[in-house]
Amino acid sequence: MQSYLGFDWPASKTVDYDKFRDANAFRTNSTCQAPQVACESAGTVQSTITFDEHELIHAYLSPSGRAPALFEEGVAVVLTWRSMVCNTPANAAAPELSWADAIRIGDPNTDGRIYLSGARLVAHLLRRYDPHLFMRLYRALPRTATPELVSDQMMSIYGKSGDELWANAVADAVANADCVPAWPCARDALPLDGSAAHLAASCAGIDHDQRTFRLTATSNLFLSATADTLELFACDPDAPPPPVSFFPIWDGPERSGLINLGPGNYFLDFFNYPTDLALSIPDGSPAGTDCAALQPLPLSPSQYPIQVTSPLSSGDWFVAFQIGSPARMLTVSNDETTDLLLCPSCDFTSASCRAIPKAMPWLDVDLEQVVYARMRGRDMKIALP
Ligand SMILES: [Zn+2]
Secondary structure: OHHHHOOOOOOOOOOEEEEOOOHHHHHHHOOOOOOOOOEEEOOEEEEOOOOOHHHHHHHHHHHHOOOOHHHHHHHHHHOOOOOOOOOOHHHHOOOOOOHHHHHHHOOOOOOOHHHHHHHHHHHHHHHHOOHHHHHHHHHHOOOOOOHHHHHHHHHHHHOOOHHHHHHHHHHHHHHOOOOOOOOHHHOOEOOOEEEEEEEOOOOOOOOEEEEEEEEOOOEEEEEEEEOOOEEEEEOOOOOOOOOOOOOOOOOOOEEEEEEEEOOEEEEEEEEOOOEEEEEEOOOOOOEEOOHHHOOOEEOOHHHOOEEEEOOOOOOOEEEEEEEEEEEEEEEEEOOOOOEEEEEOOOOOOOOOOEEEEOOOOEEEEEEEEEEEEEEEOOEEEEEOO
């Protein structure tokens, strides 16, 4: 977080963290003001949450001074990935409270809309400019700054007035209402050589954990995992969201996936249980728009079920598998594609092809050697029956 934002941190400084057992213990013993459910004061966090990202951001920024609440709360909200405020669908609309009114009101306990307005403005500043510029603004502003002073500082740091940046922020967030995933994207990247990363559960009381990986070019990615749930997200807030159906929750704990992703940083979110993840970029290309160019992906029995996801919103996506010999009975699911065709070659007019139309969501089929699939739609799955 420090390298992302570039905040000051004295060498010997630590954060004090008072973790309360429950809401009752918090109400009775914390020094936070009602109606707060957590707070930070002078670098000390008080919370019932084991890892309270929002209050930790406040604690990390406390040596940098006390900026107006619009910025202090805005940055804490927008760097808390999956916070309730970020995921509110209403976020797509312009906030009711303008940046200048939020500065004039000052206290978020008086008007909670300061959180929404702050998140909107700070998200824009962090996404569209060097995040270190935000810390320059933060350090330059006293808690009691007027809108005029804030706008002057914005003009000198960003080259735009408060009203200009606000108008841009309001327009910006309509296209992308999510928070900046700075925490989950800050972890060391997972290897892409197929070696299994054995991820032990991190701190007790944290529901989810995340690990990142980096793709330098558009790639097919093969993933095998033992994880109860697994969700894929993009780190770059401007990246198109990856398919959400990559690993359906109803599959067993051991499963594989084949997906095609553009270059960039991504992260996988999973329940905070011991989890194995192995990522690799297959030799050749087992999936693509040109069937004749594919190199079949060898599949061993331990790799079923495998979920294959098409990156296309329309059009044909081809996948080739090396099933081996003798023939093996497999269940092929077609929950989402409009049309799925399995053939022994790239000739999809051959009489040997098997069609699995959407009206027939799954079929047990004998498959042998190399199988070519033509998908028209989002995903398909091959499983042991
Ligand atoms: Zn706060």
